[in-house]
Amino acid sequence: MTSTTAPDATRRDFLHIATGAVGAVGVAAAAWPFINQMNPSASVLALSSTEVDLTPVQEGQQIVVMWRSKPVFIRRRTAAEIAAAKAVKLSDLPDPLARNANLAADAPATDANREIKPEWLVLVGICTHLGCIPLDNQGDFGGYLCPCHGSEYDTAGRIRRGPAPENLYIPPYNFLNDTKIKIG
């Protein structure tokens, strides 16, 4: 910005650009609180966890609990459902990833990678298409059918047909003892 290299550039040009740049940064900095206020607030973010007693759940039954204002399915699978899920070839799955928060992100979607104990299937009960709640024991794959746009999941909650792109998510959870789990 010296007159020797750019004869047209003046002290006034420099002041214009410098003032404009400072002004733009100031506007951006002032805009951020107005945008960020819409993000989940501290009270919403305060991590919650839910403990669930599994004793009343019979084989073939499913219960729904709330975790972080989302429904979580806890399904006690029958031997036939487990066998059906294990028999599926990985190449038949539209989404090859396990989507299991308790495993690495690139874990394959085998049935074993979809649960901690084969009998207990724990899923975030939100269709990965547009967020509806799938209905259990419906659809051609024995698992779930989303009533909104017809996505079908198998007995391991893996997407098999329809517009949903991903398997039903598995939330972080662990067994506190044989009959109690903690989600979150």
Add this chain to the structure above:
Amino acid sequence: MSGPSTYTPQTGFARWLDTRLPIMRFVHDTATTFPTPRNLNVWYTFGGILMFCLAVQILSGIVLAMHYVPNADLAFTSVDNIMRDVNYGWMLRYMHANGASMFFLAVYIHMFRGLYYGSYKAPREVLWILGVIIYLLMMATAFFGYVLPWGQMSFWGATVITNLFTSLDQIIPGVGTGIAHWLWGGFAVGDPTLNRFFSLHYLLPFVIAGVVGLHIWALHVPGNNNPLGIDVKGPQDTVSFHPYYTVKDAFYLSLFVIVFAVLVFYAPDFVGNPDNYTPANPLVTPPHIVPEWYLLPFYAMLRAIPQKLLGVLVLFGAILTLAFIPWLDTSKVRSSRFRPLMKQAFWVLVLDAILLGYLGSKEPQAVWHLGVADVPLLWVARIATLYYFAFFWVIMPVLGWIEKTKPLPDSIAKSVLGKSSATAPAE
């Protein structure tokens, strides 16, 4: 057609005001003496009808906001309170809810009229694009408004529409979910979502009113198009806006209001969904989710595509396409009256839009049982979606090049006066 002003102040006060704030001159020039083509038909009255609709929605909305509570625990009961206890609350709410439907009915007629008579063609491209922006704002406002009663359809409609953004996860993982959480103010649709939707629902109608101002400004520079699609050549082609079109607009507005009143007083829930009289329940999705009727064609397109991101792109693309129409139509002739092929393609588009609306209201796995074969509606929707896009991106440009148009009349005046001008030498 903004020519020199013809306003002459009649009183001392008017002269005094005119040199300080020429507002009376502005009203006189834009709404009284404004030269308007003398051949405008009934379809041209919908612009005025739409201004009426916006006024009704703002007025009824402001009074409803005096009784409504934007809180997830209280919203549903506060609407119930409006319906049962607030004086005339039932009428105000039914006016507002059905007013939205009448608003969209009028805007669709207005848009199809512009499409038929080529009103988007030069020099009215900016006028048309402002209209597309108004339409987008209307859809956003209607969506926010539909969420407010916090019934089952409110809740799940909000869930499905905001989840459209999660499709961006397929481009950059996490971005779509981040946007969704930002929109919700949580990990799912909830109280913060309802609160902000109320704020935006109150704001957007005033933004619409502002863009309507620009829309009318852009209209008053070239002046109205007309059913012949030919330019105004002189004063013999026009009449003053008042009283000719103020009276014509008022007459058709009164017919429109009769239909509106029949809906409000005799079939107030005709266009509504009974599921929305059930309070929102985040644990149960209703078996059959549908948007309001005016969004159904786009909903059908979304469902017709089996891939999530592609479906969302088709949905937004269908609306965005409208903004490109001025440059997609390559024809020299504006009005479809003189375009025999375009006229047919246009009416097929109208039927296609109605068919898509019907398909959007059906369940995703539904099937038509025809005598010879079962037709899955999914495939009907795919073909209808294809025609929608083909109309704008293929048929419109190609017809402009290959179509043999009919001869245009010499002027609006000659066409309107027709034979009488031939027999009467002094026109």
